[in-house]
Amino acid sequence: MKRKKILIAGAGIGGLTAAACLLKEGFDVDVFEQARVLKEVGAGVQLPANAMHIMRHVGLEEAVMRAGVRAKGYEFRLHDTGEVIHQFPLFDEHLQRHGAPFVQIHRADLQALLVAKVRELKRDAVHLNKKATGFAEQADSVELRFADGSTARGDVLLGADGVKSAVSKQIIGGFRTEYTGITAWRILVPSEDIPAELRLDQVTSIFIGGGTHAICYYVRGGSLMNFCGEVQVPEASEEAWTRKSSWSALKKDFEGWHPSIQAIIDSASKDQCYRWSLFSRQPARNWSTHRATLLGDAAHPALPFLAQGAGMAMEDAVIFTRSLLKAADVSEALHMYQYNRMTRTAHATERTEANRATFELRTEGEIRGAYAAANEGKDRNGWLYSYNALTVPLEKPPIFSTEDMLARHQGVGS
Ligand SMILES: Cc1cc2nc3c(=O)[nH]c(=O)nc-3n(C[C@H](O)[C@H](O)[C@H](O)COP(=O)(O)OP(=O)(O)OC[C@H]3O[C@@H](n4cnc5c(N)ncnc54)[C@H](O)[C@@H]3O)c2cc1C
Numbered sequence: 036m037k038r039k040k041i042l043i044a045g046a047g048i049g050g051l052t053a054a055a056c057l058l059k060e061g062f063d064v065d066v067f068e069q070a071r072v073l074k075e076v077g078a079g080v081q082l083p084a085n086a087m088h089i090m091r092h093v094g095l096e097e098a099v100m101r102a103g104v105r106a107k108g109y110e111f112r113l114h115d116t117g118e119v120i121h122q123f124p125l126f127d128e129h130l131q132r133h134g135a136p137f138v139q140i141h142r143a144d145l146q147a148l149l150v151a152k153v154r155e156l157k158r159d160a161v162h163l164n165k166k167a168t169g170f171a172e173q174a175d176s177v178e179l180r181f182a183d184g185s186t187a188r189g190d191v192l193l194g195a196d197g198v199k200s201a202v203s204k205q206i207i208g209g210f211r212t213e214y215t216g217i218t219a220w221r222i223l224v225p226s227e228d229i230p231a232e233l234r235l236d237q238v239t240s241i242f243i244g245g246g247t248h249a250i251c252y253y254v255r256g257g258s259l260m261n262f263c264g265e266v267q268v269p270e271a272s273e274e275a276w277t278r279k280s281s282w283s284a285l286k287k288d289f290e291g292w293h294p295s296i297q298a299i300i301d302s303a304s305k306d307q308c309y310r311w312s313l314f315s316r317q318p319a320r321n322w323s324t325h326r327a328t329l330l331g332d333a334a335h336p337a338l339p340f341l342a343q344g345a346g347m348a349m350e351d352a353v354i355f356t357r358s359l360l361k362a363a364d365v366s367e368a369l370h371m372y373q374y375n376r377m378t379r380t381a382h383a384t385e386r387t388e389a390n391r392a393t394f395e396l397r398t399e400g401e402i403r404g405a406y407a408a409a410n411e412g413k414d415r416n417g418w419l420y421s422y423n424a425l426t427v428p429l430e431k432p433p434i435f436s437t438e439d440m441l442a443r444h445q446g447v448g449s
Pocket of ligand 1 (some may be wrong): 047049068079081144165168197339348
């Protein structure tokens, strides 16, 4: 297929990774982001080998490793005593087993590296202050529409515009959204502010108990501790990464937890505590038309209990690019892409739900029982971290007809 012009809505982790992969292969790409400036929002994301293969592919492995932290292992601990009840090694073992490291990084640092890479490949590829509102597709092109009344035209549209995606709303009519009853706290604390004797080791620690959990790990070369603690709250509030809440409420929610958790909370900046409600969304059965498709959270939004939001979006980016290179036409490429991603992302969503059930266990006995029966390391090494989107065979969808696709989506966006 001749190298096409690809429009990408959303300069998040998935949209930028897709832009870098596509530009590397000679596609022309424009990325449209609603934000006026890409400022520092959010906190830590995890990039296991399945994501780091892709960072290496786009020339960012070293930079990501420098900006992030390589964890020694994963530890599951009781929330009050801190006893480690289950663990598995990362660091060299992960690298040797999977051929790429496991890195924890601040989302803003990752986004900054990706933007710089995309601009290195095409100087004016990223357009800010461009909020996508919808699209219209014709037989030979697709038009993306923006809130400011302007439009952009290309051969393919990739909706990488996150959980509240405008492109997804048009393709699948919006997700059925349900409040999970869980609200998440997030703080970032300078590591040196935490008393040395209470600082956690350089591992990903998950403290579990009383029906809730907290995940802690270092980012930014170890200089920042990332804390994300989930609590059960009957009333939903806003689903936003930028919503601040009171430090005293955070402190109260984690009363009686291990001293290291107390020390992290005590060291937090009192006006920098964020809290947002977690909503679940039903996975879509189809996320493509004949010229538009979705990627990352816009296609298969998942709760954060497997820490694979960034990883799945990056994998999508590679399979999308490979499908465009392999297929005979755009319609076939989008079908192939979706076909090769749906099972894996659905499985990730299922495993996320299973983790949620474990993290919501109340008693010590239940938690011990769950981890005695599980081998998290074996499981994740077996199916999750071992996947390499760059080398996994691309399967041809069993039944494919461009006419079927066109008929199914007739009228979309017109
Ligand atoms: C501000 C922010 C902070 C986050 N912080 C964390 C975090 O700390 N830890 C974590 O695990 N995950 C975080 N996430 C989610 C995480 O980035 C994603 O789950 C994961 O990386 C999947 O990436 P994605 O590209 O699908 O979506 P995202 O990375 O969410 O990117 C979506 C992008 O699309 C843009 N966008 C949305 N609507 C439109 C529109 N209509 N037109 C144009 N652009 C649009 C958004 O501004 C965003 O840049 C955050 C997401 C956001 C948006």
